[in-house]
Amino acid sequence: MSDALFQPYARSPLDPLDLAGQAVRPSPENGAWANEVRLLAYLTLRGDSADPAYARAVRTVCGLSLPDAGRYVSGVAGVLLWRSPNECLLLTSRRQAASLRVALVEAFAGLLAEVVDQSGGLTTVYLAGAEQVTVLRHMGGYDFGSLEPGQAIATVFGKTAAVVMRADAHGVHLIVRRSFAAYLWALLARSARPYAFTVGRLPAAGTDPVLCLQEGATVLDRQDRVAV
Amino acid sequence: MSGYRVSRPSQRIDRDQTVRFRFNGRDYSGFAGDTLASALIANGVTLLGRSFKYGRPRGIVGAGPEEPNALVQLEDGARTVPDVKATQIELYPGLSARSCSGWPSLALDLKSLLGRCGRFMPPGFYYKTFMAPVRAWPVYEKIIRKAAGFGTAPTANDPDFYDHLHHHVDVLVVGGGACGLWAALLAGRAGLKTLLVDDQNEAGGWLLSEASARIDGLAAIDWVASRRAELDALPNVAVLTRTTAFAHHDLNLVQAVERLQDHLPAEARRADQPRERLHRIRAGHVILAAGAIERPLVFGNNDLPGVLTAAAAQTYLNRYGVVVGRTILLLTHNDAAYDTARDLALAGSRVTVIDVRQRGAAPARHAAVIAAGATVLTGFGIAEVRGGNRVRAARLVRLDPLSLKATGKGPVLNADCVLSSGGLTATVHLYCHNGGRPLWDEERLSFVAPAGGRDDMCCVGAVAGYWGLGEALRQTHETLGAWLAARGLGAAGQAPQADDIPAAPTRRVFRIPDGRRPGAGAKAFVDFQNDVTAADIHIAVLENYRSVEHVKRYTALGFGTDQGKLSNINGFAIAAEALGKPIASVGTTTYRPAYTPVSFGALAGPHARETFDPERHTAMHARHVAAGAAFERVGQWMRPHYFPRPGEDLHAAVARECLAARQGVAVMDATTLGKIDVKGPDAREFLNRVYSNAWSKLEPGKCRYGLMLDENGMVMDDGVTACLADDHFHMTTTTGGAARVLSWLERWHQTEWPDLKVFFTSTTDHWCTTAVVGPKSRDVLMRLCSDIDFAMDAFKFMDWRDGTVAGLPARVFRISFSGEVAYEINVEASYGDYVWQSVLAAGKDFGITPYGTESMHVLRAEKGFIIVGQDSDGSMTPFDLGMAWAVGMKKPFSFLGRRSLTRSDTVRDDRKQLVGLLTDDPAAVLTEGAQLLSSPQVTIPADMRGHVTSSYFSAYLGRSIALAVVKGGAASGGETVYAWSGGQVTAARIVSSVFVDPQGERQHV
Amino acid sequence: MFLIYCPYCKATREEEEFHNAGEAFIARPADPEAASDEEWGDYLFMRKNPKGWHWEQWQHAAGCGRVFAVKRHTLSYRIAGSWTLAAGKALFLQEGGV
């Protein structure tokens, strides 16, 4: 069988729920609405944030400074989230991911640093609406009312953990592991039930640094192969 | 008691809205704003239940959470709730309730006969009477429980849902009475994020029952309304009514339950709103304004229907417009109850105040009740109430003016209602839940919360013993003012003004003496719900129970759903007197959450049904569902258990799946294995330290099985790790161990070896893994992948290759958990659905067969491969498991667990060791977990040799096989042991744990 | 339910985000093979379990994953503070290492 016969397709973790089929334009009566930001690319960057050479390498490739604890920075390359003193998560588009990864691997040569692809392992849920903070307060004990644009923190939601980042006043992004995505969605939908919850059509990206990374599912290009 | 309605200016019911309801099969009506209790009293219903132990008739005693008797079964079917206090049920149209107790019926109660004939059921009665013979206790217990007659739990699924809501506030005010409202207002005005919770349907607390109080020149209820309006206007303040704060935990975490829909008729309840909401409130500061509850006095037959607390009668009158009786005797030891007498007399009842004090009340109050038309008798108590199922009369007793004893007979007075006031009991629960101890206040005759509160809590108003409205508001204002000032939050302004009428001293009485020795007179109840009398407490002390905690447990004092809100102080006082000690030194029992009963639904909140626990799905899950797989939970993962074809059961499907793997080709979703990316110059050294075997020589392109031990030398996890590059490894863990192993690696790295340069990154969710297994697996792989050389010598067992599978970048591992040639294809999980389909398509010509965890277990057991956590249990060393080959005792670094492998206990010969078992009868499949005995005769104590850990029928071998751990098993080959299970003994021979292909030739072809 | 400060996230969070990782500053014997059974047993099994101040390790499991030191009173449940392991150990030794 020739490789040309293969037609790979990608599925996002929440695709089995057919959110696209349910999505409507949210109205003001919908106190909370959500949808999945499908098939972004995710790269974990490991390296000591106190190491200037590592910070320089990240800046050179991504055009981003390393974020402070509990925060994120964004730019053309995507969104760079702080996860721990030696770990950041880069959310980027599938289009850019392969070249960024190659460039990072090259830039990290000789450093105590690593890039790990997590694109299959994570997804993002966008939550918006007037009661978005209330919904979060149903889901977890963190003081979500205090979460401001620029912040991204990991905390407990029910019986799993996820990263929550506030893009702007309109909404927040929840970044969750693939295998927990269905649970997190169910918890969110249940928590939002008193507020006329609906699956909403994602808006035009506007200034939201995550929404602007989305695009249609792409078939991996042969160029996407990267040696380990 | 013959209650009836009057119209009161202060009433909070709406006489224009009639509400029809049903109780014990009869139709009644009340008004909007009523509780079930107020409506029942207004309808003249007095008998609501039978008592727990003696089956005595019981009626309503209180008006709120303190109610011990009026427990009802609310509604029927799936929404039924047992043991709800009628005093806490807001009336709604169509409400239906019935008494919980009374068996076989409320009118004819079996226990009441027992109670009368037995006359005397002392504390410990059930233990003493029914314990012999011990074996019969379960029979007794069933009957006793049925006769005790507390309600029945619903058997259908709860149709409602519940949620949790978390709060972070500067100030939480508990209690919405005068003091709570004022405290919330001061905090709110100072700009603090403030939350006020109150358990009633509206704020106001005792002011809702107190018709005549005035604050700042306003009628109290108007003052409440304007304060409430001001709070509502403050954006930084939130008020929750129908919300009971029931628990206080460390660092001011308060839990409160809000009843959102229980007050609504069924058709008005919204399916999109929860029935109850549990609020978890993290407060910088708690202001406890929980108030106080009036307790009764203890006197003979004080449990007859028609005997209430005076405060309850005042609440029914002023808040609900219900008069509790036409001829009322009010027994008191204090001035405050005179207000109740005055209000009832003005409402038209014939009221006689029986004041245990020789000199009665202060002149103003005395004059007010006389002016209202009541009579006052001073220096008397009530010896006993008379009547059958309701109050008919009471016999008074003359009391000595100085010492507490009866000095002579008193008159018998007719009455249909008896009220008593034994003073207030501060609601100190939330102060005490987290270790706070209340103080006994000998002047106020109550345990109170200290007015100084503590670091993160202020206690204001009646909870701190400030009974008078004026003094309570002053203390609230001063406390809050000082607290705000200390935080630089400015001046609090003027305190609200209310007058306190000067009062004569209270007389220190709990039990009214009746001139008889304890136990001889009429039963005088302390705890109504548990039928604990004053005499019972005396007996407990006589039987040498010294601690009040023990007295409580022996008599059951305060154990009911009312948690002793009416009974505790009376009980402690009587115990203290019997012990000859002051109350302060006897102390209280421990206050524990919950303050009032909380439904399981509210506690569970969102952790129910589909969100009870995360159900983790692999990227291929939808395909397995479509293929009709039966699933099993492995940890939180949903894994295909087997893939039945039409008509197949588990065994048939597993036999077919296993044979396919041994003879053709089969495929399994192995995505759930934990995966950790290990990278850094010291990655190899780290592996050497955390695995028992050696990693120094593993080359890129190769894999190795590793055993991970804890420091005790016990196997904690296992898995295959591949060398990706000299400084880079792909580690796999067991499905259930992924998080634990990552945490384990991180802890050792961070705490003990921070100098090692290595990163661990979980990639469990990134990769999906498809295991293609069987003699024809190579053929399938070759159809999917053209850039890997699958030749036997080019891609050997325990090699891995980077390549393109079905057009996708992939890592292919040639590893096997079945003993067959097998390949595990790893691709990005986004393509899991696609790759699974592609493998099935490529394998179609070879009859590729999907298989689940059950076949995986059989295949690995045939090979003697262990499953950590099934064949090992945290007490097995690698040697116990026969895996010495996986222990590099000569490695230079003393790897985790290494030293423990030479401890005296781990080198014993008679440790339990892994063996294989073959039953004499090849068709007999042993029960997993079955104990293994040396002899078929079961003796006590039996000589237990070990137990069966894994057991299956092997279709490939045509017989059953089992793995077991047996003491000294390694040296017991050929011996017969006897598995005992469910009364059956099955003989089995100890054999090698490898049943198929002991030389391991099949996986090398 | 404690509130615990994570010195890496520089934030105070709910206890449910953390895992307790036992007593802090138990040194693994430098040469385990030279330790007697009794010394090794002490290292494995013997813990201070004090009534009073206790140095503990906590891991910010749902957050940054880092392990750090917390000084906590086992009776009052008061938490004196959180430190990185290095900073905590210095303080612990300064206090006399008990």
Ligand SMILES: [Zn+2]
């Ligand atoms: Zn942290």
